[in-house]
Structure formats: C-alpha cells, structure tokens
Amino acid sequence: MLDQEFKRIGDRLFSEGLVGANFGNMSVRAEGEAGFRITRTGAYLDSGEMPVFVPYEGNAPPEASSEYRVHRAVYRATPHRAIVHAHPVHAVAASLDLEVIRPADSEGRLLCPEIPVVTGEPGTDEIAKNVAEALFRGNIVMVRGHGTFAAGKTLDEAYIYTSIAEYACRILILSGRLRGVA
Amino acid sequence: MLDQEFKRIGDRLFSEGLVGANFGNMSVRAEGEAGFRITRTGAYLDSGEMPVFVPYEGNAPPEASSEYRVHRAVYRATPHRAIVHAHPVHAVAASLDLEVIRPADSEGRLLCPEIPVVTGEPGTDEIAKNVAEALFRGNIVMVRGHGTFAAGKTLDEAYIYTSIAEYACRILILSGRLRGVA
Amino acid sequence: MLDQEFKRIGDRLFSEGLVGANFGNMSVRAEGEAGFRITRTGAYLDSGEMPVFVPYEGNAPPEASSEYRVHRAVYRATPHRAIVHAHPVHAVAASLDLEVIRPADSEGRLLCPEIPVVTGEPGTDEIAKNVAEALFRGNIVMVRGHGTFAAGKTLDEAYIYTSIAEYACRILILSGRLRGVA
Amino acid sequence: MLDQEFKRIGDRLFSEGLVGANFGNMSVRAEGEAGFRITRTGAYLDSGEMPVFVPYEGNAPPEASSEYRVHRAVYRATPHRAIVHAHPVHAVAASLDLEVIRPADSEGRLLCPEIPVVTGEPGTDEIAKNVAEALFRGNIVMVRGHGTFAAGKTLDEAYIYTSIAEYACRILILSGRLRGVA
Numbered sequence: 001m002l003d004q005e006f007k008r009i010g011d012r013l014f015s016e017g018l019v020g021a022n023f024g025n026m027s028v029r030a031e032g033e034a035g036f037r038i039t040r041t042g043a044y045l046d047s048g049e050m051p052v053f054v055p056y057e058g059n060a061p062p063e064a065s066s067e068y069r070v071h072r073a074v075y076r077a078t079p080h081r082a083i084v085h086a087h088p089v090h091a092v093a094a095s096l097d098l099e100v101i102r103p104a105d106s107e108g109r110l111l112c113p114e115i116p117v118v119t120g121e122p123g124t125d126e127i128a129k130n131v132a133e134a135l136f137r138g139n140i141v142m143v144r145g146h147g148t149f150a151a152g153k154t155l156d157e158a159y160i161y162t163s164i165a166e167y168a169c170r171i172l173i174l175s176g177r178l179r180g181v182a
Numbered sequence: 183m184l185d186q187e188f189k190r191i192g193d194r195l196f197s198e199g200l201v202g203a204n205f206g207n208m209s210v211r212a213e214g215e216a217g218f219r220i221t222r223t224g225a226y227l228d229s230g231e232m233p234v235f236v237p238y239e240g241n242a243p244p245e246a247s248s249e250y251r252v253h254r255a256v257y258r259a260t261p262h263r264a265i266v267h268a269h270p271v272h273a274v275a276a277s278l279d280l281e282v283i284r285p286a287d288s289e290g291r292l293l294c295p296e297i298p299v300v301t302g303e304p305g306t307d308e309i310a311k312n313v314a315e316a317l318f319r320g321n322i323v324m325v326r327g328h329g330t331f332a333a334g335k336t337l338d339e340a341y342i343y344t345s346i347a348e349y350a351c352r353i354l355i356l357s358g359r360l361r362g363v364a
Numbered sequence: 365m366l367d368q369e370f371k372r373i374g375d376r377l378f379s380e381g382l383v384g385a386n387f388g389n390m391s392v393r394a395e396g397e398a399g400f401r402i403t404r405t406g407a408y409l410d411s412g413e414m415p416v417f418v419p420y421e422g423n424a425p426p427e428a429s430s431e432y433r434v435h436r437a438v439y440r441a442t443p444h445r446a447i448v449h450a451h452p453v454h455a456v457a458a459s460l461d462l463e464v465i466r467p468a469d470s471e472g473r474l475l476c477p478e479i480p481v482v483t484g485e486p487g488t489d490e491i492a493k494n495v496a497e498a499l500f501r502g503n504i505v506m507v508r509g510h511g512t513f514a515a516g517k518t519l520d521e522a523y524i525y526t527s528i529a530e531y532a533c534r535i536l537i538l539s540g541r542l543r544g545v546a
Numbered sequence: 547m548l549d550q551e552f553k554r555i556g557d558r559l560f561s562e563g564l565v566g567a568n569f570g571n572m573s574v575r576a577e578g579e580a581g582f583r584i585t586r587t588g589a590y591l592d593s594g595e596m597p598v599f600v601p602y603e604g605n606a607p608p609e610a611s612s613e614y615r616v617h618r619a620v621y622r623a624t625p626h627r628a629i630v631h632a633h634p635v636h637a638v639a640a641s642l643d644l645e646v647i648r649p650a651d652s653e654g655r656l657l658c659p660e661i662p663v664v665t666g667e668p669g670t671d672e673i674a675k676n677v678a679e680a681l682f683r684g685n686i687v688m689v690r691g692h693g694t695f696a697a698g699k700t701l702d703e704a705y706i707y708t709s710i711a712e713y714a715c716r717i718l719i720l721s722g723r724l725r726g727v728a
Binding site: 376379470473474523527534535539540 | 636
Binding site for chain 2: 012015016104105106107109110156159160163164166167170171174175176177
C-alpha cells in the first residue's frame with residue numbers, strides 16, 4: 001500500500017519535472033507509532049521501494065534518507081502528516097535572490113501568497129530548525145538554492161503545494177517579474 | 183465511455199504541460215438532459231474518474247468542480263458543447279500584462295488572432311459572466327493570472343484551442359515579443 | 365507495418381515536444397506506386413491511424429492532410445523518400461526574425477550549418493514551391509512562423525533533422541544569441 | 547541484463563530531456579575483459595539494443611558508437627567504470643561562453659563546484675585527450691557546444707552527475723547568472 005502511494009506521488013513529481021535523478025524525498029507519519037516512514041537514501045522517488053521507519057527520537061536506520069532530520073523536526077513541531085521535499089528548478093532559481101516569494105497567479109495568491117525563503121546547508125540543524133518553523137505557520141517553504149519542503153494532511157496535499165509553488169515561480173520568471181518581487 | 187473520453191483528453195493536457203497537480207477542469211453537455219457533466223472537485227484530470235452531472239439551473243452536487251458556475255454560464259449563453267479549463271504557464275504569464283493576446287505564429291493568427299484577456303476571481307459571478315461573453319464570440323479566452331477557458335463542439339476541439347493558445351504565447355515570449363503585443 | 369512506423373515516430377515527436385495537439389504531418393513515398401502515403405487531416409501524430417495514399421498528380425483524397433501539396437512538391441522535385449513536418453516552438457520563434465538559422469552547437473554546425481527560412485501561408489503554392497526548392501538542396505527548412513519541413517531517406521532521418529534544428533534553436537535562444545545570428 | 551540496464555538509464559535520460567533523437571552514448575567496463583561495452587552507432591539510447599564490445603587497444607567494430615575513442619581514452623586514464631555522454635541543452639548553452647561552470651545551487655556546489663569546459667571536435671584525438679584529463683580529476687566535464695561526459699562507478703552515478711550539471715546550468719540561466727560565472 002504505502003510503497004504504491006509513494007510511487008504514485010513520485011511518478012507525478014517526475015512527470016511534472018519537480019525532481020530529477022535521485023533527488024528529493026518524501027515521508028508520512030506512521031499510524032499509531034512514534035515515528036514516520038521516509039524514502040531510502042539515494043532512491044529514485046519513482047522506484048516504488050518500501051519507505052523506512054524513523055522514530056521521532058533516537059537513531060535512524062542507515063538506509064533512511066539523509067534528510068530525515070528535517071522531516072523529524074517538522075513532525076515534532078507541527079501537526080502535518082506528510083512531507084514532500086523536491087528540487088523544482090524555477091522555484092530554486094527564484095529563491096537565490098528573494099527573501100520571500102509572492103506569486104502573481106491566482107492559485108498562488110490564494111493558497112500561498114507569501115512563500116518564505118530560509119537558509120541552511122543540507123544535513124545541518126539550521127535547515128531542520130528553519131524548515132520546521134516555517135511549516136508550523138504554513139504548507140510550504142523554500143530553502144535557498146536547495147529546494148521546497150511542503151507539508152499537509154497527505155502526500156497528495158504536499159505534492160500539490162509543491163506544484164503550486166513551482167508554477168508560481170515559472171509565472172514570475174516568464175513574465176519578467178523575478179527581480180521585482182522581494 | 184465518458185470517463186475514458188475525459189481521461190484521454192486529461193492525459194494529453196498533462197503530457198503537453200497544460201495542467202499540473204489537480205488543477206483545471208472539463209465538461210461536456212449531457213445529451214438529452216438539461217445540464218452538463220463536469221470533472222470532480224479536486225480531481226486529477228488524468229484520473230479517469232466519472233464526471234458529475236450539473237443541471238443548467240438549481241443546485242450543483244458538492245462533488246462537482248467548484249468552477250461549475252463558469253461552465254454553466256457558458257452553456258447557457260453559447261452553443262458550445264464542451265469546455266476545457268487549463269492553467270498553461272506561458273499563456274498565464276502573458277495574460278498578466280496584456281489586454282489581448284495577438285499570436286505571431288501562423289496557426290495562432292489563423293485560428294485565434296485575438297485572444298481576449300478578462301478578469302475575475304475564481305468562483306465569482308464576474309468571472310462566469312466575462313468568460314461566457316468571450317466564448318459567445320470565439321473559442322478561447324484567458325482569465326488574467328488564472329488560466330484558459332476553451333470551448334467547442336467536442337473536448338478535442340476545446341483541448342486543441344488550449345494547446346494553440348499556449349503555443350502562441352510560448353512563441354511570443356521566446357521571441358521577445360511579449361511586451362509589444364498589447 | 366506502416367501505421368506502426370508512423371506511430372513510433374509520432375510518439376517520439378510528441379515526447380520531445382516537437383509537436384502538440386493535432387498539428388504536424390508525415391509522409392513516405394509509396395514503394396512501386398506513383399505517389400506517397402501521408403497522415404490524415406486533423407489526426408494526432410501519435411494516433412497510429414493508417415496513412416492515406418496521395419498520387420503525384422491529380423486529386424488527393426479528402427482525408428489526406430491538407431498540407432499534402434507541400435509533400436507532393438517535395439517528392440516531385442527531390443529524391444527524398446520521407447518527410448516530417450513539425451511545429452517545434454524554439455525553431456518557430458527563431459524563424460520570426462531570421463533569414464537563415466546558423467547553429468552554434470557542434471551537431472547543428474556539422475549537419476545543418478545553415479537552415480534556410482522561407483515564407484508562405486499554409487495551403488498555398490508559394491509554400492510548396494519554397495519548401496521543395498530548399499529541400500532540393502538540403503534536409504531541413506523553416507517556414508517562418510509555421511514550422512519545420514525535414515526530409516531524408518527514412519522517417520527516422522527526417523525526425524532526427526527536426527530534433528537537431530529545434531535543439532540548435534534552443535541553444536541559440538538560451539545563450540542569448542538569437543538576434544546575432546542573421 | 548546489460549541491455550536492460552542500458553535501457554533503464556536511457557529511458558531516464560530521455561524523460562529528463564538530457565538527450566534527444568539518436569544522440570548521446572553510454573558504456574561500461576567489461577568485467578574480466580580488456581575492454582568495454584558501448585551503445586551502437588546511431589542507436590536511440592532508449593532502444594534496449596545490446597551494447598557492443600570495444601577493446602582497450604586495436605580496432606573497434608564498425609557498429610560501435612563513433613565516439614568510442616573518447617570512452618577508450620577515459621577507461622585507459624582513469625579508474626571510472628561507466629560513462630554517460632549526453633547533450634543537455636542548458637549545459638551546452640552555458641558552455642558556449644564559459645571556461646568553467648560554477649553552480650549556484652546546493653547540490654551543484656557540493657558535488658561539482660567547478661565543471662570544466664574543454665574544447666575539441668567530435669571524433670578527434672583532441673576531444674579524447676581533453677575529456678580523459680578532466681575525468682581523471684572529477685566526475686563530469688563539458689565539451690564546449692557539444693555535451694557532457696560524466697563518469698563513475700556505475701551508469702547510475704554517471705547519469706546522476708549528468709542530471710546535476712544540467713540542473714545547475716538551468717538555475718544559472720533562469721536566475722540571470724549565466725554571464726557572471728566565468
């Protein structure tokens with residue numbers, strides 16, 4: 001079940017160009033257990049491999065995605081039940097020069113009128129703390145030069161926020177608004 | 183039958199990048215009934231789910247796309263038999279700064295030489311009225327910052343107009359003509 | 365056989381984004397007959413429908429692509445055995461402002477160092493004459509604002525020239541060389 | 547086995563847009579033999595055709611990719627076990643005007659902070675020598691105006707470096723940094 005659900009969302013992330021190669025990762029809270037299930041380190045998101053259990057505290061198994069610390073921090077600080085981390089190219093390009101991304105399209109303005117851009121190198125406590133704080137207040141955050149972290153009740157919801165953010169940034173870039181937003 | 187027809191067009195809309203995530207919707211007039219069938223609210227257009235009947239007057243079922251008001255206004259005001267609403271990124275980008283989109287490519291100049299850009303927030307009477315008026319006079323209209331509504335005798339025809347409009351806007355943007363058109 | 369060959373190339377044209385909707389057409393010379401087989405009018409190039417026979421002289425059947433006149437003129441004036449007409453967006457954008465397209469990438473410089481840009485409205489004798497003259501001297505030509513006509517010994521060869529031309533124009537546009545080429 | 551492995555990576559290269567038409571080639575060292583297996587000349591990388599054995603010295607069979615000389619030079623000069631040569635459009639565009647490509651995104655900065663750009667016409671000793679020297683010091687190199695050569699322990703690793711380089715160049719171009727990098 002869960003592997004098929006991960007594959008279904010992974011296929012959508014690939015076909016929309018929101019991830020490439022073996023980048024990105026996803027997780028869901030484990031029902032009735034003190035932890036969550038996350039994609040494997042180095043896995044292609046469309047591989048259909050069974051995700052790995054990581055507890056909220058203590059050691060994570062070595063086959064878990066190396067970004068499990070960010071996911072753990074989000075589950076500990078927020079009520080979200082699923083997380084998608086992707087590398088959408090227009091959103092990452094926009095994040096390099098903006099402090100906050102303000103969509104100009106109607107869906108973006110309605111659903112994420114201000115997408116915060118935070119900093120932090122992959123694997124550090126800084127990125128975990130900054131992402132968790134931002135996702136306590138909303139459904140999506142950009143890590144500058146790195147990618148999106150989106151969260152929600154389901155993987156579908158987290159994927160949809162990812163898609164909306166990338167779409168909003170494509171509109172900003174294509175319409176020549178990139179530099180005027182911040 | 184109808185669910186397969188919706189899926190066939192939904193697959194094309196996705197593979198050409200004319201919609202992403204669970205955005206966009208489609209409908210066709212119901213044969214011999216006073217209403218139309220429309221995709222479900224929140225559905226992926228490539229899901230193959232059975233569309234939902236909405237009458238020309240009175241309440242719509244809660245599972246109908248929340249943009250059924252626009253579709254209803256078009257069916258009441260025009261002879262069109264099918265509608266596709268999509269979110270093509272180049273067309274939406276172009277719509278932000280133009281009052282009318284004038285294609286520079288031969289198909290666009292032949293089939294939709296002047297694509298009107300109207301305003302209106304999703305879900306309002308204003309958008310329904312503006313889209314219906316524009317589709318009374320033609321096959322496609324842009325809602326600024328939101329997306330295309332295309333109509334015709336069949337879903338294929340509405341999809342083809344959607345594709346033509348997006349293609350025309352890509353040409354305008356890639357050739358540096360975006361600002362000189364209005 | 366022939367329908368599968370057309371479908372195989374049609375699928376590649378779609379997946380590389382060289383055509384959209386029901387645009388573009390393809391043909392091959394008929395072995396041992398005074399004519400060629402061409403895709404149907406209004407057909408999706410990935411449909412797998414059986415192409416239609418058109419004689420070198422006299423009436424064409426109404427189900428043949430409306431651009432059969434261009435294909436006929438090429439077969440009468442050149443030794444090519446297959447033709448692909450596509451609408452690649454970067455090549456069409458580049459054609460609007462150039463008299464000749466000069467690729468900057470190594471494949472383009474090797475295989476089509478000067479891609480001529482000709483004029484002519486779809487369906488006219490002018491476009492048929494201009495395309496046939498250009499394909500007498502080479503494997504690919506641009507019709508300004510309209511699309512590519514590529515020809516060769518096989519559909520594969522014609523498709524490959526189409527792909528090379530679009531790739532070359534993407535490089536010119538992405539590297540900021542578009543205006544400096546003519 | 548090996549044909550399926552080549553097809554799996556070929557499919558990924560196509561679906562990410564890293565190659566088009568019949569361009570690009572791949573190879574792996576042959577286990578326990580003095581040579582390597584490379585894709586066939588003119589083959590589509592997603593064709594699933596069985597690759598061809600080429601010895602480290604002496605004649606190559608005529609059905610081997612015409613770029614076997616570059617692959618041979620890399621295997622003779624480095625410990626890499628697999629090579630992917632692709633034509634990613636943003637990376638090739640960036641290579642035209644840069645001496646070295648410096649990614650601005652976090653994966654690029656971590657995994658290939660300086661991608662060298664070398665020169666050489668396809669099929670020459672110059673390109674073979676320049677690529678082998680660069681891959682002795684790293685996992686990826688750009689040949690100006692031509693494409694990427696990436697190498698690693700497996701085809702997956704070489705493909706992933708190809709994807710990272712193209713992604714990095716898309717970010718540079720989309721964010722307006724292209725000219726400021728060299």
